[in-house]
Amino acid sequence: MDALTVANDVVPYVTAAVAAYGTAVVTRSADTAADATVSLGQRIVQRLWSREESRGGLEEAIEEVADAPQDDDAQAALRVQVRRILRQDAELAAELAQLLPTRSFTASGAGAVAVETNNGVISTGDGATIQR
Template sequence: MDALTVANEVAPYVTAAVTAYGTAVVTRTAETAVDATAGLGQRIVQRLWSREENRDGLEQAIEEVAEDPRDADAQAALRVQVRRILRQDAELVAELARLLPARAFTASGDGAVAVETNSGVISTGDGATIQR
C-alpha cells in the first residue's frame, strides 16, 4: 500500500483512539484499550509518535481532536498530519499497513458485486451482451 492509502486507512483508528484517550493516547499501555478500534488506533499513534521528528505537528493535531472530538476540522488536520508523516517514511507505511485488519468486501442484493480491483468487464444486467 502507498502512503496516502495507509494514511486514509489508519485515520479513523487514530481519531477513535484520541477520542477515547485524549492526549494520553501516546502514553497509555496497550492493556487498557477500550475497544479493538481504539486499541489499534492507540498502537498506530504510538508508532507515529516513536519517530521524534514527527512529534510537534502530531502533538498539536492530537490536542485539537482531544479538545473537541466532533470537530471535523480538527479531525481533518489530524488526517493531514498522519498523511504528512507517512509520505516521509516508507518503512512506517509498511509497518502500519501490516497492523490494519484485512479488508472485507460485502455485496448484497440483486446484481451486487464486491471487487477490490478489476481490469475487465463486470456485468450484472439481465441478457447483457459483451462484445470485444
C-alpha cells in the first residue's frame, strides 16, 4: 500500500485519538476503556511519534487537531504530515497498513449493491432508463 493511501486510512483513527486525548495522546498509556477506534489511533500516533526526526511537524499537526478536532484544514495538515512520514519510511507504512481493519462490504437482497468507490451509474431497477 502506498504512503498516500495509508495516510488517508490512518488519519481518521489518529484524529479520533487526538480528539479524545488531545496532545497527551503521544504520552498517554493505553486506556482499556477507550473504544477500538481511539485505541487504534493512539497506537498509530505512538508509532509515528517513534520516528524522532518527524516529531516537529507531527507535533504541530496534532496540536492543531487537538484545538479543533472537526476542522477539515487541521485534519488535512495532519494527513500531510502523516503522508510525509510514511513516504520517508516504507517499513512503517507497511506496519501501519497491517494495523488497519480489513475492509468488507456486504450487499443482500434483490438489487442490493456493495461498492467501495463508484464513478459511474449503478442501476438495479427493472426497465431503468439512464440518460447522460
